[in-house]
Amino acid sequence: xxxxxxxxxxxxxxxxxxxxxxxxxxxxxxxxxxxxxxxxxxxxxxxxxxxxxxxxxxxxxxxxxxxxxxxxxxxxxxxxxxxxxxxxxxxxxxxxxxxxxxxxxxxxxxxxxxxxxxxxxxxxxxxxxxxxxxxxxxxxxxxxxxxxxxxxxxxxxxxxxxxxxxxxxxxxxxxxxxxxxxxxxxxxxxxxxxxxxxxxxxxxxxxxxxxxxxxxxxxxxxxxxxxxxxxxxxxxxxxxxxxxxxxxxxxxxxxxxxxxxxxxxxxxxxxxxxxxxxxxxxxxxxxxxxxxxxxxxxxxxxxxxxxxxxxxxxxxxxxxx
Numbered sequence: 001x002x003x004x005x006x007x008x009x010x011x012x013x014x015x016x017x018x019x020x021x022x023x024x025x026x027x028x029x030x031x032x033x034x035x036x037x038x039x040x041x042x043x044x045x046x047x048x049x050x051x052x053x054x055x056x057x058x059x060x061x062x063x064x065x066x067x068x069x070x071x072x073x074x075x076x077x078x079x080x081x082x083x084x085x086x087x088x089x090x091x092x093x094x095x096x097x098x099x100x101x102x103x104x105x106x107x108x109x110x111x112x113x114x115x116x117x118x119x120x121x122x123x124x125x126x127x128x129x130x131x132x133x134x135x136x137x138x139x140x141x142x143x144x145x146x147x148x149x150x151x152x153x154x155x156x157x158x159x160x161x162x163x164x165x166x167x168x169x170x171x172x173x174x175x176x177x178x179x180x181x182x183x184x185x186x187x188x189x190x191x192x193x194x195x196x197x198x199x200x201x202x203x204x205x206x207x208x209x210x211x212x213x214x215x216x217x218x219x220x221x222x223x224x225x226x227x228x229x230x231x232x233x234x235x236x237x238x239x240x241x242x243x244x245x246x247x248x249x250x251x252x253x254x255x256x257x258x259x260x261x262x263x264x265x266x267x268x269x270x271x272x273x274x275x276x277x278x279x280x281x282x283x284x285x286x287x288x289x290x291x292x293x294x295x296x297x298x299x300x301x302x303x304x305x306x307x308x309x310x311x312x313x314x315x316x317x318x319x320x321x
Contacts, residue, residue: 086146090118102307124220152213241273243285
């Protein structure tokens with residue numbers, strides 16, 4: 001009996017090795033990916049560079065995790081520690097640069113230390129995990145959580161084909177689909193991309209409350225708020241909209257407002273969609289293909305309410321928002 005089990009296991013392993021070799025030899029995933037929708041966000045050179053930075057394997061955060069292990073920050077009676085948390089919008093950091101410029105004009109820049117924990121592709125699930133790991137060593141007085149409306153989707157699996165990068169939002173496994181085990185195998189990558197719906201387009205979802213994201217986002221925001229409060233820090237949520245007037249995009253912004261209202265987080269949230277009038281928002285998209293990331297003009301447009309609130313908090317670091 002034992003020998004038969006061993007034979008079956010060995011046969012399966014041999015089949016795996018042979019199939020993996022065939023996939024690598026004939027580059028079958030690249031052929032498959034050439035037929036898949038391309039993620040055009042990478043036309044933004046800054047985003048492309050962000051994704052090309054060194055990533056590490058992490059069983060909780062996915063194989064695109066950044067190494068933040070060396071970041072530490074002590075408490076200071078003279079300086080306010082600002083901790084920015086978010087996805088590629090924060091990692092690229094155009095809005096943070098505008099905040100720094102405003103702080104400098106107001107002679108406030110020397111009063112703060114700034115730590116950027118932005119990591120491309122993250123959603124609130126990974127941001128909560130990362131904050132839980134780092135909040136004690138970074139000792140923030142103010143945590144600025146950047147939320148993008150694509151955070152209602154699961155964390156994408158990023159794969160590279162001959163024609164560029166592709167992103168797949170899968171219904172199951174969320175960030176765990178990004179494990180090093182899957183990403184290092186062409187066969188497993190192919191199986192995962194075919195075993196589940198290849199593209200989950202939440203843009204056309206009729207009811208966000210029934211989708212992957214609504215309850216996850218609500219739960220994660222609640223946990224982040226409690227965590228920040230437990231360390232005697234303040235939380236500021238920056239809700240970045242999609243820069244389009246499409247009904248599905250506006251609906252996501254409304255649903256996010258429902259979440260912050262239900263959690264009593266409205267006084268800690270800036271809904272940046274409120275900075276735009278009607279179809280004006282379309283003029284601030286980065287390109288015809290990228291309505292997620294910020295252009296220089298968009299970062300400038302959105303800076304006043306962000307900088308104003310942060311400056312208020314710098315001068316009253318222990319007061320609730």
